[in-house]
Amino acid sequence: MGVNDGTVIGSELVLDHGSPIDRWNLTLVSDGYTEEELPNFRLHALEFITLLLATPPFAGPSAAINVYRLDVASAQSGADDPAPCGTGATADTFFDATFCGNGVDRRVLFVDDTLTLNTVYAELPWSHVILVIVNSTIPGGTKRGVITTSIHPKGLATGLHELGHALGLADEYDYSSTCAESGRDFHPAVEPAAANVTIDTSTLKWGHLVDPSTPIPTSTSSDCSVCEPPGLSPTPPGTVGAYTGGDHYHCGVFRPEYECKMRQFGEPFCAVCQERIDAVLFPFYP
Ligand SMILES: [Zn+2]
Structure with a gap:
């Protein structure tokens, strides 16, 4: 080396x-x-x-x-x-x-x-x-x-x-290494620093991007001991809300959109992640 x-x-x-x-x-x-x-x-x-x-x-x-x-x-x-x-x-x-x-x-x-x-x-x-x-x-x-x-x-x-x-974003997927591992059922009761995951849906930190007609939480899990099965979005793509699962845990934590590049690498960045990236880059504009 x-x-x-x-x-x-x-x-x-x-x-x-x-x-x-x-x-x-x-x-x-x-x-x-x-x-x-x-x-x-x-x-x-x-x-x-x-x-x-x-x-x-x-x-x-x-x-x-x-x-x-x-x-x-x-x-x-x-x-x-x-x-x-x-x-x-x-x-x-x-x-x-x-x-x-x-x-x-x-x-x-x-x-x-x-x-x-x-x-x-x-x-x-x-x-x-x-x-x-x-x-x-x-x-x-x-x-x-x-x-x-x-x-x-x-x-x-x-x-x-x-x-x-x-640029300060957290993973939005709901496991750490693999879905087979245990100990990922509930997120610790500590608010993550990252802009794109939260444990608090009452003062949702991306609430300014949520349409009032969107229910909060927007999705829940029927079994907090396993990874969320794919393809179960209750909303059209691009709907900002509070979806259960993220930051390496299945439950007790929420992400802003059903899909995002911080969850699936082939997807676009969600609106909250895009806003965060814009905020980091803003001081460097000409
Ligand atoms: Zn995102």
Whole structure:
């Protein structure tokens, strides 16, 4: 792992909306690409930027955003995929990307956060959020000190979900690792800090976005010991209310819409998540 496993090649400003002093700066950095494979990383970075700008609300305030790309070559291609979740495959990569980062869930994709932060800040000290694109088609991504995504066909959408975490959003799904795990029946009686989940429907923190005709709570669970079955929305898509389940618990917690990118990676961000992202980016508008 580390600097003996590759080389920092250099950086490029790939979405330029002005001085980094004034903008919200996202840096995309490579791991698990050999030097010969770095042209692929440049393509994957462009794909991510295209997806970002096609995903509301990012297109609207895009003038607030700069995107940088930091090219780092790894000695070997791919990522570690250790037991018990993976195949046991290993790869000597610069930032030591590994699936199964928590020891139980293969999609938990960790890198060496400290090395990543130090390496990026040495080149691009104004970076607000760092997304490591890992050259593996295994699905995965995580928010820790930095955010990560693989290049699985759904992977770049995973990167947008992880970007939501970096902007202060919580998961809206109702489990932690898998639906099989226990201990996820009722949310602790503590209000989450995130804007998009709540335990309190009486002073609903996104109440200004709810139509008075929408019942609160908008959905309930008939069995708090299991994950909510998919496809049971009681309302049309885009209806803001208070739906049971979220923040890794089945009951005792509510999310703003039935679907959202913070719940299903292929969905749009819900209205509450979009409002939160807009609020974070607002100070960086020209
Ligand atoms: Zn949401």
